[in-house]
Amino acid sequence: MKKALLLVEPKDEQMKALKAKFPTVEFTTDPDDYSDVEIILGWKVPLAKQLLESKNLKWVQSRSAGVDYFPLKEFAERGIKLTTASGLHSRYIAETVAAYLLIENRGLRTVVKNPGVWDDPEVFETSEQTVLIFGTGNIGKEIARYCHFFEMKTIGVNRHGFDPKLATDFDEIITMDEFEAATTKYQVDYVINILPGTSYTNGFFNTKVLQKIEAGYSFINVGRGSSVVTSDLEKLLAENYVRSAYLDVFEQEPLDSDSAIWSSEQIIATPHISGLMAHFKDIFIPLFEDNLEKYLAGEKLHNLVDLDQGY
Template identity: 40%
Template sequence: MTKSIVCLQPLTPSQQAKIREAAPGYTLELGSAKEPDLQQLAGAEIVIGWAKGIGEALLDGESQLRWVQSWSAGIDKMPLPRLQERGVLLTTASGVHAEPIAAVIFGFILSFTRNLHKAVLNQSKREWHSYGNETELSGKTAVIFGTGAIGGETARIAKAFRMKTIGVSRTGKPAADFDEVFQISQWQEAVSQGDFVINTLPLTDDTHHLFNAALFSAFKEGSYYINIGRGGTTHTGDLIEALQSGHIRGAGLDVFETEPLPQDHPLWGMEQVIITPHSAGNTDRYADRIVDIITENLKSYIATGSPSLNKVDYSQQY
């Protein structure tokens, strides 16, 4: 009996060929995340991507589903308890975003240190004005919450600017390009050293509103906060208060608790805040990179029964 892979994202002919080559004995069917075919999905052993409304079809008693390869790194909107209960393997796209997101992080950092965000506003008003408080990155400290692919790439680039790098992770294990790494329970000691505090964390029960008034109060006076992880890791009201008080000098935000960010939200009117619309991970190389992950995982799944890359630990929610 032929086994089925259903992909809910568009693939080029060459990308389809790579997947088929990695999975002999499987058919590859293309579906749509916007208009999923529940009958098509019901017969799938492997699903690439996810969509609203497909959980019931994929997780009922008749489903053939054994493995879901997420099209994104974040999985907080997926039915993790149901997937775990059914014994479904889940893998993510972790690593795909490292280069574009690190570029956005340093876009924020360079904008703040060189007042580029203010220069753009002045240009729109035809104002010739220099602020005189521009600074440099050499000798500054970047505190990076999350030492995975994104955090690691950010630390590597920071080293090129001769910055000190401090990591914060669940385990506190040493990691490449980090001068030191603290356990997340040591957040106060870590953030007190940061000129830039960068949040790359996933949203889990443990990280929800981790960045709150208590944590912001431990920030170094006049430091900057950057969040490209998940909006729910930050208490937005507490962040606004820290910005209004001047304790935090500015914030670069790509993710928010409510998305899209409402038009009447106070963050829009804060000149010390740079907002991007959850687009930090966008890149024209996205599909090619995730197909490379998929093909490696397919080879491992066929050989051993389990994918080898980015397998989710349900107990950690990532």
């Protein structure tokens, strides 16, 4: 028997189905029952040390797309496979970003920050706008699809450049190297960050990078808080270089309840919810089932992480 620890607890009928489908696997949902576990569904950072004590551990299926909170180096050294839930959250993150864009363009940020004021807020013409999207994977493509429906121009930024699969979603693709080497400032209305948290992206959006873009844009972060130097962003907001910011992720989470970020008129802050799903288990458990089938058959797992790249 192979032992699988399910830190995302399946619904009763899902558990029943798993047990019936995989008779050679012993399923447990008790985090203390980790001693000889081979497979883990989900992860809990405070339990990491304990979970890694199982010498049998060979595969972890993450519930998130980003995996920066895993001990990737130890996984690599011990040959533990890590797979992500990339793709699962794309629709929801795109909806959240679409909400941010329309909140800003329809003047609703100004209104909700000043309840009771009966004045016309500034509004912006969506169909004349350009968005610069850092990250052109599943989430970036889905955000671009929404932006295209809104008749915005979409520019993607990635490490590898143009790829025919991106053609329908992005009007243009530039590489990170091109972005960094550019000598003129980019003219865009929104900068949307969905970069993963890696050593490369750590502190990427600092004053210098944020000023590579012409003043007057709004900054949206639904990637990782670690990729933004928040104090630099706050300074540029105070100078009105950056017009506004929509931040779902932060360097420290949870964000302090008395942080000035919550009350800033220029910032809409949300508690890391952009990818939240109403029916998470209905979609996630089947994804695990598929991958478990592949795992037992010795096939290549879906959404396998390159542990050196970190995504």
